Amino acid sequence: MEFSEKQVQIMEAAEKLFAAKGFDGTSVRDIADTAGVNLAMISYYFGSKEKLMENMFAYRSDFFKLQLETMIRNKELPPLQKIEALIDQYVDRLMKEQCFHRIIVREQMVNYTGPISGMIQELKKQNQELIKQLILEGQKKGDFKKGIDIPFLMMTLIGTISQVITTQHYYREINGLHSMPDPDFQKLIKKKTGHHLKSIFKAILTHEV
Amino acid sequence: MEFSEKQVQIMEAAEKLFAAKGFDGTSVRDIADTAGVNLAMISYYFGSKEKLMENMFAYRSDFFKLQLETMIRNKELPPLQKIEALIDQYVDRLMKEQCFHRIIVREQMVNYTGPISGMIQELKKQNQELIKQLILEGQKKGDFKKGIDIPFLMMTLIGTISQVITTQHYYREINGLHSMPDPDFQKLIKKKTGHHLKSIFKAILTHEV
Amino acid sequence: MEFSEKQVQIMEAAEKLFAAKGFDGTSVRDIADTAGVNLAMISYYFGSKEKLMENMFAYRSDFFKLQLETMIRNKELPPLQKIEALIDQYVDRLMKEQCFHRIIVREQMVNYTGPISGMIQELKKQNQELIKQLILEGQKKGDFKKGIDIPFLMMTLIGTISQVITTQHYYREINGLHSMPDPDFQKLIKKKTGHHLKSIFKAILTHEV
Amino acid sequence: MEFSEKQVQIMEAAEKLFAAKGFDGTSVRDIADTAGVNLAMISYYFGSKEKLMENMFAYRSDFFKLQLETMIRNKELPPLQKIEALIDQYVDRLMKEQCFHRIIVREQMVNYTGPISGMIQELKKQNQELIKQLILEGQKKGDFKKGIDIPFLMMTLIGTISQVITTQHYYREINGLHSMPDPDFQKLIKKKTGHHLKSIFKAILTHEV
DNA sequence: AATGAATGAGTCTTCATTCAT
């Protein structure tokens, strides 16, 4: 799918607003204003608000998958280090695309059917498959324990990052980090989240419990 | 605050719908129809849709806090067992109040200010404090390691449960559990989630990593 | 018509609010709150908002007519002095019952039919008749000129007072009388209005023009 | 401010209805129907009912001021004739714009603040200033008496015309003019009002009283 | 291709009134 410059403008405005205010909380007028385009252009280009959402989703998730896949394939490392690299990638990616991630979290809650739900499911499956491969590889090599509940480990991986993303302002407030510049704060929580998840994965994958 | 039977009816309808379709995606007409009351009753009792949300929140979170507190205080057990009991409670509670939990997840993303945000923050603080006490107690007794990052452990606790709740239908689908009756399925994931989280906590709190 | 204490309370609240915000701009809830009575009592006592208006009107205009009539009949003076006394009475009355007068001004504009319109018309006719008698008496005695356009003189009498009442705050502002206590200000404009109208009537009734 | 044809249509419908039924008594649906436009157009063009009122006011009062000013400046006549010309203009103008005038009368009673009140006050001030100039000119030339209470003379000028406008149907009824065609009736009362006011002004400005 | 104008359906809220007690 090729998108014109204006279409990208619109989709990016939509992404930001959908993330901040939800799909229903965002009006096409909002989007048009934020994108700096004429109101009628949105229907004109995308047909409807719903279709805009779908297009934006396709646009973003294309963008998404590739990065991860190439990353994994290129590295040839011991299983644990691979897992750790993958965690870093995950954290990095979700943190970088916070807006999009928020939209996914929302959409998962609402829509069990429809094209977007399908896309999310597809993404999930692919990513889960990837991790599964990595863990199986580690188990074959004897580095990882047997009997790992991979789906629930994924729940923790994504759930923890989601939680960090959606409640970062509470974390900031509670820890008195109001005045820290946002880029620094982002770096901080990214580092901490990565570290935290790595300890969990290491513990679960390698130690007896 | 005392609520009449009708008010509770309305609040429960609102909770269900807000959870399913979001605040903006739910019309007061929806709520009125679902609750089986006249449309105007909602404004009559609560003043506005927003105020209804706030009242529902207060109603539910009252309900929330007490259960946890009394539970913790009453048990006199070794720290790890206490933690495990708390995880069970947490999982149980969030799973039981899935609707309410979904609303919280949503609201956290949108609203950093306003009365609801305040209530959530308050809830979070209290619960976090409780866990902190438990962990400190374990550390004092020598059962738990030092240097635990409690806030991030909380992120994992809540984040994992949230993830399970919001993506349960994917889990169901992927694992081919379409035909399992919902109560059974709920029991299943509750058990698995509890088990999973306990392994993580045990590993993080007691083992060297 | 006999009115209970509560009914009077309601009618007086209604009068004040109708004068200030108009009939349509005033809700029965406003009236109930201002009167300190239960909302349902208004419909209960008066049947409807409209009927409340009518009752209030009847209540007030009863009050109105009598004062004027007795005043006029009792005085035995030269015609010009009678006219002057009448002007004083008129000014005094309208100024004292500003709220009611405002309502009349409004209602005249809106409703050409209906019971209230009838009442106003009746009031007007009676008062006009009175003045007519006075002027005819003066003409017969040779004190007043012939060919007076009585209806238009009435227009000036009432119109001027109305204008003073409805624009008093402009007058106050323009003349820098913000800080004068209201009772003093009322006295001032009452005096000035009376004086002004008397000059006009004297000029029109007695001088060649 | 430039208004499109449709905007003018709406404003004129609004003017008529506001005059007849008051601001609160007129619904935007009424206005839309009367103007023959879609209901949503009103919000589309003006934002709100209130803003429509303000725009209509600005539109009409622009229209208003100029006529008077140019009229006065262009004539080079003895003071009394100027005053008489001004009275004619005033009567003519207010009679022609009866709807707008009614709205002003109403608004003065309700709203002491807000943008409309400001506009009225401005109009009043300008017109009053004009008359003041004229009278001062006449006094300087020795044609008019000293000690004229100009504000109250204005009250009589505007108040009388207002009274004629708002009670014209009573006048008609009382004088048995039901069957006279309205244009004729309007001409009649315009002539009578002008004549009446001129006598008053002449008497007050030039005779000893 | 791009847009200002327009609209029907829908939003939340308030209204005056009535009912059951």
Added chain:
DNA sequence: GATGAATGAAGACTCATTCAT
């Protein structure tokens, strides 16, 4: 008799979308 609860109708306004140009 007096009133809290309840309601249908109507209020102003916003929405996503379409149309004529």
